[in-house]
Amino acid sequence: MIKASDAPLLEVRDxxxxxxxxxxxxxxPEHGFIRAVDGVSFSLREGETLGLVGESGCGKSTTARAxxxxxxxxxxEVCLEGEPIAGLSDxxxxxxxxxxxxxxxxxxxxxxxxxxxxxxVGEPLKxxxxxxxxxxxxxxxxxxxxxxxLNPRFLNRYPHEFSGGQRQRIGIARALAVGPKLIxxxxxxxxxxxxxxxxIVNLLEDLQTQLKLAYVFIAHDLSLVRHxxxxxxxxxxxxxxxxxxxxxxxxxxxxxxxxALLSAVPVADPQIERTRQRxxxxxxxxxxxxxxxxCPFADRCPQVRDECRKSPPKLEGIAGTADVHQAACFFARx
Amino acid sequence: MHKPLLxxxxxxVEFHTDDGVVRAVDGVSFNVAAGETxxxxxxxxxxxxxxxxxxxxxxxxxxxxxxxxxxxFDGRDLLTLSQPELRRIxxxxxxxxxxxxxxxxxxxxxxxxxxxxxxxxxxxxxxxxxxxxAVTMLEKVGIPAAGRRVHDYPHQFSGGMxxxxxxxxxxxxxxxxxxxxxPTTALDVTIxxxxxxxxxxxxxxEGTAVVLITHDLGVMANLCRRxxxxxxxxxxxxxxxxxxxxRPHHPYTLGLLRSRPRxxxxxxxxxxxxxxxxxxxxxxxxxxxxxxxxxxxxxxxVERPALLPTPFEGRAACxxxxxxxxxxxxxxx
Numbered sequence: 140m141i142k143a144s145d146a147p148l149l150e151v152r153d154x155x156x157x158x159x160x161x162x163x164x165x166x167x168p169e170h171g172f173i174r175a176v177d178g179v180s181f182s183l184r185e186g187e188t189l190g191l192v193g194e195s196g197c198g199k200s201t202t203a204r205a206x207x208x209x210x211x212x213x214x215x216e217v218c219l220e221g222e223p224i225a226g227l228s229d230x231x232x233x234x235x236x237x238x239x240x241x242x243x244x245x246x247x248x249x250x251x252x253x254x255x256x257x258x259x260v261g262e263p264l265k266x267x268x269x270x271x272x273x274x275x276x277x278x279x280x281x282x283x284x285x286x287x288x289l290n291p292r293f294l295n296r297y298p299h300e301f302s303g304g305q306r307q308r309i310g311i312a313r314a315l316a317v318g319p320k321l322i323x324x325x326x327x328x329x330x331x332x333x334x335x336x337x338x339i340v341n342l343l344e345d346l347q348t349q350l351k352l353a354y355v356f357i358a359h360d361l362s363l364v365r366h367x368x369x370x371x372x373x374x375x376x377x378x379x380x381x382x383x384x385x386x387x388x389x390x391x392x393x394x395x396x397x398x399a400l401l402s403a404v405p406v407a408d409p410q411i412e413r414t415r416q417r418x419x420x421x422x423x424x425x426x427x428x429x430x431x432x433x434c435p436f437a438d439r440c441p442q443v444r445d446e447c448r449k450s451p452p453k454l455e456g457i458a459g460t461a462d463v464h465q466a467a468c469f470f471a472r473x
Numbered sequence: 474m475h476k477p478l479l480x481x482x483x484x485x486v487e488f489h490t491d492d493g494v495v496r497a498v499d500g501v502s503f504n505v506a507a508g509e510t511x512x513x514x515x516x517x518x519x520x521x522x523x524x525x526x527x528x529x530x531x532x533x534x535x536x537x538x539x540x541x542x543x544x545x546f547d548g549r550d551l552l553t554l555s556q557p558e559l560r561r562i563x564x565x566x567x568x569x570x571x572x573x574x575x576x577x578x579x580x581x582x583x584x585x586x587x588x589x590x591x592x593x594x595x596x597x598x599x600x601x602x603x604x605x606x607a608v609t610m611l612e613k614v615g616i617p618a619a620g621r622r623v624h625d626y627p628h629q630f631s632g633g634m635x636x637x638x639x640x641x642x643x644x645x646x647x648x649x650x651x652x653x654x655x656p657t658t659a660l661d662v663t664i665x666x667x668x669x670x671x672x673x674x675x676x677x678x679e680g681t682a683v684v685l686i687t688h689d690l691g692v693m694a695n696l697c698r699r700x701x702x703x704x705x706x707x708x709x710x711x712x713x714x715x716x717x718x719x720r721p722h723h724p725y726t727l728g729l730l731r732s733r734p735r736x737x738x739x740x741x742x743x744x745x746x747x748x749x750x751x752x753x754x755x756x757x758x759x760x761x762x763x764x765x766x767x768x769x770x771x772x773x774x775v776e777r778p779a780l781l782p783t784p785f786e787g788r789a790a791c792x793x794x795x796x797x798x799x800x801x802x803x804x805x806x
Contacts, residue, residue: 194661195632302749332516333688334765337732337745344742359661366734366743386738403666404736405691409714412695419670420663424631 146221147182148321148353149206149239154179154215154225156198156205156377160428174427175201177377178215180454181370185320186347188354190368190385192361192400194424198377199357203323206355207239208232219321237267240314244326246306250298256309257294260284263316283312288342304335311342321353329358340367361404365389373397376427376435379454381471383464393457393464393471395440434468442470477504477545478649478682479528484542484552486520486527489535492754497523499706501542502780505650510676510683512697512714514690514729516750520706521686525652527552529569530559546650565595568643570636572655577639578627584611585623588642595646610641614671633664637671644675651676654686669695690729694718702726705751705761708780712787719805722789722798724768731804760791768793768800 156176163169176198183189191199205212208227217225224235243249250259260280264271271279281291287308298306307327314322324343328336340363346352358364364371365385372382373396381394392398399418406412420439425431433448434440440447452469456462486498498520505511515521526532528544528551544551546567551559563569571577579587588610589603598606604623611619614637627635636656643651653672657665673696676683687693693700694714701711702725710723721727728746748765751757757764763773772792780790783798791797 194663304749332750333690333729334516334732334746334750337743338747340734340743341745361662362734362736365736365738366740389736389738399663401736403662405665405669405689405695406736407690407694407718407730407733409694409718412691417666417670419666421667424661 147218148185148187148220149183149355150216150218151182151202151206152180152216152218154202154205154217155213156201156210157213171428174377174430176205176212177427179374179377179379181372181379181382183321183353183355185353186351187370188347188356188368190364190371191355191357191374192359192364192371193374194359194400196424196427197374198427199374200325201377202374203241203325203355203357207241207323233266237317238319239321239323240317240319241323241325242307242310242314242327245330246303246310247298247330249310250306252298255295255297256280256284256289256301259298259309260312260316263313267317279316280312283315286315286346287312288338302335303331304338307331307339308342311339311346315346315350319352321355323355323357325357326359327356328363329360336363343367361389361401373400376425376431378435378467380436380468381464381466382454383460387460387464391464393466394436394468395442396436397466399441444470476506478507478509478547479505479684480543480545481524481528482543482545484524484527484544485540486523486532487538487540489538490754495753496756497537497706497753498527501703501706501708503701503708503711505682505684507649507682508676508680509699510685510697512685512687512693512700513703514687514693514700515703516688518705518750518753519703521703522654524703525569525654525684525686529563529567529652530554530556561595564591564648565646566648567650567652568646568648569652569654570639570643570656572658575627575632575635578635580627583624583626584630584638588623588638588645591642591645606645607641610645611638613644613675614638614641615667616641633660633667636660636664636668640668640671640675644679644681647679648681650682650684652684652686655688656685657692658687658689665692672696690718690733702729705753705756707761707790708788709762709791710787710789711780712783712785712789716785716787719802720785720798721801721805722783722785722787722794723762723791724766724793724797725762727797727801727804728765728767730801768797 154176157172157174159172161168161170179202193199204210206217212225219235257280260283261276264276284291289308328339356367368385371385371388372379375396381397399420402418422439434452437443437447452467454465454467457464482502484498484501488495488497501524513521527539539552588607592598592603592606608619608623616637657668685696697714700714700717701708704725710726732745734740746765751761759775760773760778763769778790778792780788783789
């Protein structure tokens with residue numbers, strides 16, 4: 140028997156999200172599926188951070204939304220604290236929302252402009268702490284605002300009175316209100332100015348230490364993801380093509396896509412930039428509406444061989460890493 | 474040094490808003506020589522985009538007002554030219570690319586229609602010549618099957634391909650100067666790498682001067698030889714790219730450089746710049762950066778530092794730039 144403390148906080152197995160589409164003319168319609176997420180598996184322990192990176196359209200945000208049941212998964216299992224939650228109804232999902240929360244990229248769009256900060260942060264308390272009276276809520280909201288580094292006296296202000304960084308703090312306070320164990324952070328700093336990004340990253344790290352939070356941190360900024368994550372998964376066309384502990388992945392990438400992605404990141408050091416060998420991929424990210432008989436990266440891969448086009452490589456452990464480093468490439472060992 | 478192609482002197486732009494007068498650009502001067510790449514870095518509201526829109530006569534007036542300065546291009550002050558005169562220069566001699574290619578392309582016209590308009594107008598091409606030229610340009614920027622795709626509409630291209638179309642359009646009249654405002658910000662990193670390489674190749678082959686406006690210090694390090702950093706409407710530091718990244722003389726530049734985690738890892742806790750970017754309608758007294766500055770001294774609160782030469786062929790607007798540079802040498806090692 141597994142002891143409760145050994146069980147991962149979140150376990151995702153073979154998650155798929157397929158969106159049906161119809162195109163073509165009325166008389167000759169063409170049906171198919173956009174395979175936005177196509178077999179994603181990972182697990183996460185208390186207090187741990189999993190970074191998900193990949194280019195737009197790779198399915199990282201859809202993965203988060205499907206785990207949270209904001210989009211019903213087409214297939215696969217999601218277990219939160221050992222309980223299966225994939226496909227639960229909104230009502231059945233409600234108690235689990237206390238465990239899992241989300242913060243969004245755009246702090247302008249994710250806060251209701253007609254609500255005061257007090258109401259925005261207090262709203263989740265109304266639902267999850269029905270016994271709490273108005274005053275108790277106000278006290279709790281002020282505690283939360285203080286925790287995210289906002290002046291508690293700002294309670295009655297509206298979102299437009301805050302800067303982007305402060306608004307993101309409000310979003311974090313709202314997520315914390317229900318006392319979650321896991322927060323999905325979807326590009327939480329990419330809309331912010333460079334000088335403000337580090338403030339929010341430090342806040343997230345402090346909160347993690349204080350509250351033993353686990354994060355799924357979704358971002359396209361690879362330097363930032365390395366900084367904040369324990370494990371990093373690289374996604375391509377709805378799949379995790381490589382996953383490993385952060386330092387291991389960046390030091391020793393095995394999948395050609397990870398290598399290309401890392402080499403494409405511009406580094407703020409002109410001397411390194413001048414001498415760096417860059418793998419420039421040709422072409423665009425292919426469309427997720429096609430079914431690929433082989434490796435989905437084959438068309439852009441600089442190391443492609445014949446067998447890559449025949450059958451898809453599985454995500455498998457790299458020898459000598461006790462399977463903590465996994466890659467989906469036939470030649471990951473080379 | 475070459476004779477400057479573009480010489481901006483003491484440019485001042487104000488906006489009249491409900492909150493009062495906002496000084497978006499406050500005495501900005503810089504030169505760009507033929508074939509050179511100048512990077513301008515800064516955060517939102519620093520005035521980097523307004524500077525370049527003002528030079529190109531693209532600011533809506535009102536609410537904007539150019540209250541001072543000159544922008545000499547090839548012996549003429551762009552700020553005093555009439556719109557018809559500017560139109561003869563824009564696109565022909567000076568071209569622009571913007572962050573979002575979807576909003577800069579007309580969705581109702583095919584790429585061919587948009588690309589040929591420029592060369593027919595500026596170079597007097599016949600429709601046939603213009604179309605051939607458009608296809609050549611699309612091939613040059615790496616669009617596959619250019620002969621067929623030239624008749625597609627913008628929405629039929631991906632984001633990276635649209636930015637290539639923009640670049641093809643910008644370069645189709647062989648301009649002397651290309652102003653690129655966040656050209657890769659909306660793109661994924663692998664596509665960004667392609668576009669940066671494309672800009673570098675075109676610059677090498679055609680000798681175009683480039684002004685690259687970006688908030689990304691990595692992109693700037695990749696493409697530029699000389700760089701300027703703007704804060705609250707002013708240039709606070711300018712130098713060669715190597716100097717700026719290894720020995721910045723302004724605390725804001727140093728703050729930007731050390732607040733970013735490195736791709737190579739090994740950073741401890743990140744070191745943000747404290748506070749918020751300033752509200753331009755209520756700028757702090759003295760140096761606009763002083764409320765956020767870890768090096769602040771009394772003088773910074775009352776007097777505004779001028780942009781003065783550093784011992785390393787750069788310029789910095791800071792009273793304690795020597796201390797900053799010394800600290801930077803230790804920290805950025």
